[in-house]
Amino acid sequence: MSTQTSSTIQFPYKRTLGPVISRFFSELTAQRIVGIRSGDRVIVPPMEYDPETGNQLAEDFVEVGPAGTVVSWTWVAEPGKHHPLDRPFAYALIKLDGADTNLLHALDAGSEDAVSTGMRVVPRWRDEPVGRIDDIVAFVPGETPEGPAAGEAQDVQTMDYFSTITYTDVLSPTLERYAASMRAGVIKGQRCPQCNRVFLGRGYCSVDAIILGEEHEEALPDFGVVSNYTIVTPTPYPGQKETEPFARASVVLDGDEMVIAQQQIIGIPVSEIRVGMRVKAQWFPAAERDAAEITSKGWGTVAGFIEGWVHTGEPDEPAEQYMNRVF
Ligand SMILES: [Zn+2]
Incomplete structure (x- = not known):
């Protein structure tokens, strides 16, 4: 059985809206829809340039709608x-009252039978506007908009934008076996027959370029010594969940040169973490162990299986013994 994991890379950034879209989104926060005059037409959503001539348009905004008429639509049966x-x-092209162009938006009509070309629709407004096109949650049948009472318009100059890629990853046989042993609560390493180095779920010795297979695998101890650490003071950015200073430490497993980096030391304040401290793995309960962090672009990680490392209570090893042993 092969394991597939799914990964998502997301890049958040802000985009500047410019004077015209900025005005459109600002008006939406007060439950008003505006278009822009272009000759004898009103274009909705407003544009900075006349789409036919390319000429810059004067910022002559016109309030339209909020009701409109469905010009065309398509049903989305499985969102x-x-x-x-x-x-x-339904996705519908809606010609708002007073507009000369159609606005594309979602139409929440309950069933396909309830949608028809020529039907009248109005916005359902979002409870707390954010200055985005989905301040209109959807259009709904009728003449009376739905939603809370309109508030003051907010000045919307930028929008948060998320660029996202999701891909699936199929694990190699080496990583499959590694994940299976980690699920069973055993760290299994692959020992290179030439240099005696141990690797987690890698499938080869990166020093000797020797392929490592099942015959090179052995159980490793799940205890060792902190060989270095960093205390990180978190700065806020999208995706950062830490709010207090936290430590990431390297742990040398007993009896080997095997170092597991980027580990959490748990159960003690970060100020008490020190090189030479003896620690043991705190495994997640068997039912919670999760291979989602293992991907074929890297190699074995203990993330998802070992929650962190706790002090064993034994005396420290001499710190000097662990100098220059980051990895
Ligand atoms: Zn080797």
Whole structure:
């Protein structure tokens, strides 16, 4: 059986909206929809340039809607995770009253039978506006908008944007065996027959370029000594969950040169962590062990299996013995 893991890379950034889209989103926060005048037409959403001539438009905004008429639509029977609604809905081109172009938005009508070209629709407003197109959660049938009372318009100059890639990863046989032994609570390493170095789930010796297989695997102790550590003071950024200073330590397993880096030392204040301290693995309960962190682009990690390392209470080893042994 092969294990597939799914990974998502997400890059958050802010984009500047410019004067015209900025105004459009700012008005949405007060439950108003504006278009821009271009000759004798009103374009919604507003654009900075006339789409036909490319000429810059004067910032002559016109309030439209909020009701409008469905010009065209398509039914989405099985919404995916990127769709705006988690139940079947229609994407509709909606010509808002007073507009000369169509706005594309979601239409939440309950069933396909309830949607028709020419039907009248209005916005359902989001409870707490954020200055984005989905301040309109969806359009709904009727003439009376849904949602809370309108508040003051907010000045919206930027929007947060997330660029996301999700991909699946199939684990190699080496990593499969490694994950299986970690699920069983045993750290298994592969010992190189030439240099005697031990690797976790790597499949080869990166010094001697020798392929390592099942015959080179052996159980390693799940206890050892802290050989170095760093205390990190977290700065806030998207995805950062830590709020207090935390430590990441390297642990040399007993009897070998095997160093497991980037480990959490738990159960004591970070100020008491020291080189030479004897620690043992604190495994997650068997049912909670999770191979999601193991990917074929890296090699064995204990993340998802070992929660952290706790002080054994034994006397420290001499710190000098662990100098220059980061990895
Ligand atoms: Zn080797």
